[in-house]
Amino acid sequence: MTISAKLNKVLHYFKGVDKTASNKLAKERLQIIIAHERNKKGKPDYLVSLQKELIDVIAKYVNINKDDVCVDLDRQDGCSILELNVTLPNAVEVSN
Amino acid sequence: MISAHSKLDETCIQLKASFLNCMVIRVLDKNLAKIQNQIVSLVNSAPNLFIRASVIIDLSGLQSPGDLDIKELKSLIKSHGMFPIGIRGNGEECEQLAEIGGFAIIPGTRDSSVEIDTSNNNANKKEESSHSTKMVTTPIRSGMQVYAKEGDLVVTSHVSSGAELFSTGNIQIYGALRGRALAGVQGNMHARIFCRSLDAELVSIAGYYLTKEDIQSFSTQGDMVQVYLENGELCIKAI
Amino acid sequence: MTKTIVVTSGKGGVGKTTTSASIAVGLACRGFKTAVLDFDIGLRNLDLIMGCERRVVYDFVNVIREEASLNQALIRDKHVKDLYILPASQTRDKDALTLEGVGKILEELSKTFDYIVCDSPAGIERGAHLAMYYADKAVIVTNPEVSSVRDSDRILGLLASKTKRAEEGADPISEHLLITRYSPNRVQRGDMLSLEDINDILSVPLLGVIPESQSVLRASNSGDPVIMDAESDAGQAYSDAVARLLGEEVAMRFVSKEKNNWLKRIFRIKEEIA
Numbered sequence: 001m002t003i004s005a006k007l008n009k010v011l012h013y014f015k016g017v018d019k020t021a022s023n024k025l026a027k028e029r030l031q032i033i034i035a036h037e038r039n040k041k042g043k044p045d046y047l048v049s050l051q052k053e054l055i056d057v058i059a060k061y062v063n064i065n066k067d068d069v070c071v072d073l074d075r076q077d078g079c080s081i082l083e084l085n086v087t088l089p090n091a092v093e094v095s096n
Numbered sequence: 097m098i099s100a101h102s103k104l105d106e107t108c109i110q111l112k113a114s115f116l117n118c119m120v121i122r123v124l125d126k127n128l129a130k131i132q133n134q135i136v137s138l139v140n141s142a143p144n145l146f147i148r149a150s151v152i153i154d155l156s157g158l159q160s161p162g163d164l165d166i167k168e169l170k171s172l173i174k175s176h177g178m179f180p181i182g183i184r185g186n187g188e189e190c191e192q193l194a195e196i197g198g199f200a201i202i203p204g205t206r207d208s209s210v211e212i213d214t215s216n217n218n219a220n221k222k223e224e225s226s227h228s229t230k231m232v233t234t235p236i237r238s239g240m241q242v243y244a245k246e247g248d249l250v251v252t253s254h255v256s257s258g259a260e261l262f263s264t265g266n267i268q269i270y271g272a273l274r275g276r277a278l279a280g281v282q283g284n285m286h287a288r289i290f291c292r293s294l295d296a297e298l299v300s301i302a303g304y305y306l307t308k309e310d311i312q313s314f315s316t317q318g319d320m321v322q323v324y325l326e327n328g329e330l331c332i333k334a335i
Numbered sequence: 336m337t338k339t340i341v342v343t344s345g346k347g348g349v350g351k352t353t354t355s356a357s358i359a360v361g362l363a364c365r366g367f368k369t370a371v372l373d374f375d376i377g378l379r380n381l382d383l384i385m386g387c388e389r390r391v392v393y394d395f396v397n398v399i400r401e402e403a404s405l406n407q408a409l410i411r412d413k414h415v416k417d418l419y420i421l422p423a424s425q426t427r428d429k430d431a432l433t434l435e436g437v438g439k440i441l442e443e444l445s446k447t448f449d450y451i452v453c454d455s456p457a458g459i460e461r462g463a464h465l466a467m468y469y470a471d472k473a474v475i476v477t478n479p480e481v482s483s484v485r486d487s488d489r490i491l492g493l494l495a496s497k498t499k500r501a502e503e504g505a506d507p508i509s510e511h512l513l514i515t516r517y518s519p520n521r522v523q524r525g526d527m528l529s530l531e532d533i534n535d536i537l538s539v540p541l542l543g544v545i546p547e548s549q550s551v552l553r554a555s556n557s558g559d560p561v562i563m564d565a566e567s568d569a570g571q572a573y574s575d576a577v578a579r580l581l582g583e584e585v586a587m588r589f590v591s592k593e594k595n596n597w598l599k600r601i602f603r604i605k606e607e608i609a
Contacts, residue, residue, distance in 0.1 A: 235491075256485075
């Protein structure tokens with residue numbers, strides 16, 4: 001270790017920066033990831049397959065990318081809502 | 097005519113020839129209480145070996161088998177999980193016993209005619225059709241089981257705690273024994289266990305066994321030892 | 336030829352994921368294109384240790400079920416180039432990972448990757464079995480503690496019998512022992528199993544000894560594998576281990592009690608656990 005590195009280490013030790021920095025970072029990371037995972041917990045496994053199949057069907061008629069289709073399940077007031085968002089490309093005429 | 101009939105018949109069975117590998121209980125004494133005791137200790141030493149095992153009752157070791165209570169012997173053997181399927185022996189008396197017990201009669205092998213001294217355990221070895229040594233050169237890890245069915249077992253590395261070794265003959269371990277070793281599992285009381293360092297969970301010869309606690313009372317921990325049976329008791333001696 | 340390395344132990348909590356992460360980073364730093372895969376079924380850990388938990392979109396099971404391609408699921412590591420992570424699934428279905436599915440993924444990876452590191456879950460059930468099945472090398476992570484040593488012995492038995500190489504009679508998986516959370520001071524006091532004790536029982540070539548170190552916790556807190564902390568003893572020990580894995584001869588460090596150097600003690604005092 002170089003002398004400056006050693007000095008830095010001494011400073012950190014007395015400042016206590018080294019001690020607290022990483023646990024704060026850990027807490028932040030955990031809060032984000034656990035909130036995200038709790039949100040996902042209620043969702044059934046089939047959403048991914050459902051999204052894929054919907055993309056295949058829509059792609060037969062319209063030129064879309066996988067990212068243009070979004071499937072989500074929401075629970076509000078004891079009622080489940082399946083939300084489907086499809087972003088169609090600009091220069092396309094959708095025949096009814 | 098025959099062919100006309102066989103067209104109508106459906107093939108529902110097939111006749112095939114097969115070789116059966118089977119355990120043999122050689123009866124040397126008609127005293128059923130003694131037989132019971134020995135069977136109990138044999139089964140305790142290696143329970144998995146005897147569950148639903150087919151056995152043949154060999155009467156060629158008895159001088160006059162006629163007055164043996166064959167039905168009692170049959171139920172005794174069955175009560176310990178084994179299935180007696182036949183009687184081996186020559187002569188009218190054996191045939192009568194087979195009739196009473198409801199057994200098949202299995203003709204004596206050419207080996208049985210060679211035996212003269214019926215109370216000596218060395219005769220058991222002659223009965224085995226082959227005597228080969230099973231050799232294991234890699235360490236025997238926890239959870240592994242090795243069974244030397246015909247003869248000795250030689251291990252050139254160590255035996256971990258949680259491993260089990262079975263052999264009908266001797267067991268030689270050129271390393272540390274930390275697991276279980278059971279020699280002479282089919283009744284060979286002359287089998288021995290040799291190891292470079294004894295720290296075993298259990299050692300057994302022909303059904304007689306010692307656990308780790310018992311072994312500790314012999315002050316041979318860490319030495320090169322042999323384990324053998326003398327007058328019905330297991331002895332551990334440094335080599 | 337792609338080499339598949341399984342990091343396994345039997346016992347839980349000994350440092351498999353920490354080791355997988357550090358070995359993967361170590362190999363990638365040396366220029367080898369490396370993929371590290373989390374074989375746990377239901378509990379995802381590797382992504383946290385690697386610091387990529389916020390970038391997980393698809394996982395191992397999604398790829399097996401062909402809901403996503405391997406390219407979509409692999410996450411590029413933020414520390415080193417040529418390092419990719421395949422996170423575990425959070426599904427509760429233990430049958431989701433299949434032998435054929437895993438085989439196909441490894442085959443596809445071996446077209447472009449030099450090393451595949453398989454982070455095994457604890458135990459000897461499906462996840463652990465799948466992680467070791469296709470391995471060429473095994474790193475058995477062991478703590479100098481009785482139950483860990485016995486569980487490692489059990490795993491060694493399985494590596495020699497329940498893997499593709501064993502079943503096909505090919506050359507056996509090369510075994511490497513990695514001892515973690517080692518404390519030479521406690522060994523000297525007689526409180527901890529020594530390297531010789533462990534070698535007597537397991538008899539497996541020693542890949543490395545990772546000393547007990549507070550830097551390991553800091554590393555997982557921040558999501559930067561400990562091998563990247565060049566100042567920490569654990570980090571350096573992992574670097575040494577990677578070097579040995581690649582065939583280099585490196586002297587074993589951090590295995591003897593430290594001499595009483597008061598200056599060193601000021602800096603190291605936090606590292607030593609009383």
